[in-house]
Amino acid sequence: MNKPGTFPRREMIQMMPSSHVNMVNLNIPIAENFTCVKTNQLFNGIRTTVCVHNSTDFLSSLFLNNQIYESNHLNKLFRIMWRYPDIALIDVGANFGVYTMFAAAMNRSVIAIECFSPNYNRIIRASQLENVQDKIILIGNAIYSTSGEYLRLSRSPENIGSQSIQGNANTNQSTNNSYIVKTIRFDDILPVIKQTSHRTFLLKVDIEGYEYYLFESGRQVFDYIDIPVIHMEWYQLAHKREFETYVVEFLTQRGYIPTEDTCKVLNTTNILKGWPIDVFWIKVNRLTLCS
Numbered sequence: 001m002n003k004p005g006t007f008p009r010r011e012m013i014q015m016m017p018s019s020h021v022n023m024v025n026l027n028i029p030i031a032e033n034f035t036c037v038k039t040n041q042l043f044n045g046i047r048t049t050v051c052v053h054n055s056t057d058f059l060s061s062l063f064l065n066n067q068i069y070e071s072n073h074l075n076k077l078f079r080i081m082w083r084y085p086d087i088a089l090i091d092v093g094a095n096f097g098v099y100t101m102f103a104a105a106m107n108r109s110v111i112a113i114e115c116f117s118p119n120y121n122r123i124i125r126a127s128q129l130e131n132v133q134d135k136i137i138l139i140g141n142a143i144y145s146t147s148g149e150y151l152r153l154s155r156s157p158e159n160i161g162s163q164s165i166q167g168n169a170n171t172n173q174s175t176n177n178s179y180i181v182k183t184i185r186f187d188d189i190l191p192v193i194k195q196t197s198h199r200t201f202l203l204k205v206d207i208e209g210y211e212y213y214l215f216e217s218g219r220q221v222f223d224y225i226d227i228p229v230i231h232m233e234w235y236q237l238a239h240k241r242e243f244e245t246y247v248v249e250f251l252t253q254r255g256y257i258p259t260e261d262t263c264k265v266l267n268t269t270n271i272l273k274g275w276p277i278d279v280f281w282i283k284v285n286r287l288t289l290c291s
Contacts, residue, residue, distance in 0.1 A: 015128060077099070080202065080262070095160070260280070
């Protein structure tokens with residue numbers, strides 16, 4: 001029997017049929033000498049470890065200077081998680097694992113999806129330092145409309161978190177290149193979800209304007225689990241009108257309301273005007289989550 005807040009044994013998950021899903025082993029030795037720092041505290045004294053890039057990377061520089069990026073959003077999301085002990089987290093576009101590691105520090109289960117290996121290797125190391133490997137399932141793929149394709153990522157060393165899909169990669173390019181990533185559909189993680197004991201998840205999505213692909217490829221996941229809150233970066237998506245329209249229709253048809261902070265409802269008649277950088281989509285029947 002698994003302890004609360006833990007996932008089934010890794011061997012069970014690896015036995016599942018998953019042609020393109022890259023299940024990352026959190027117990028492998030990491031040879032790189034990463035810089036790993038203890039974070040400041042969130043509410044209730046929660047803190048964790050993150051392994052960062054160098055100081056020229058925007059997000060890393062904040063943690064190296066004892067700051068927490070998006071601490072207001074983290075506090076919003078994790079206060080909800082604190083109130084509902086059975087909720088787990090799906091962290092899509094995990095970067096080097098800020099949301100993932102804080103959720104694990106709360107003894108919550110996390111499915112983290114991150115395609116860039118220099119990022120997910122840092123999640124591996126941080127999870128080992130905090131001894132929370134049994135709370136995290138780490139998937140090393142990009143979310144896309146089709147599975148098994150190889151895509152190129154843009155290079156942005158000054159802000160690694162802003163890297164995004166740049167186009168298809170040549171199939172003869174080495175898959176050892178960390179800027180060449182393999183795709184899955186969001187529905188491809190459904191067997192992973194079914195192996196857990198969780199049916200309610202918070203969803204955090206930050207994949208630099210390509211959030212559309214998660215919803216377009218994830219109908220089975222949304223049908224199978226309850227996702228009361230979706231925290232999305234909206235700024236990049238808002239500049240892709242067709243993608244944005246699809247996401248708004250997908251979520252409103254499923255009973256979600258866009259809010260600025262889980263409380264203030266946003267106007268859907270003019271999305272480009274007045275919407276914040278980040279949006280919290282809340283299910284209508286969960287408006288009591290406003291805090």
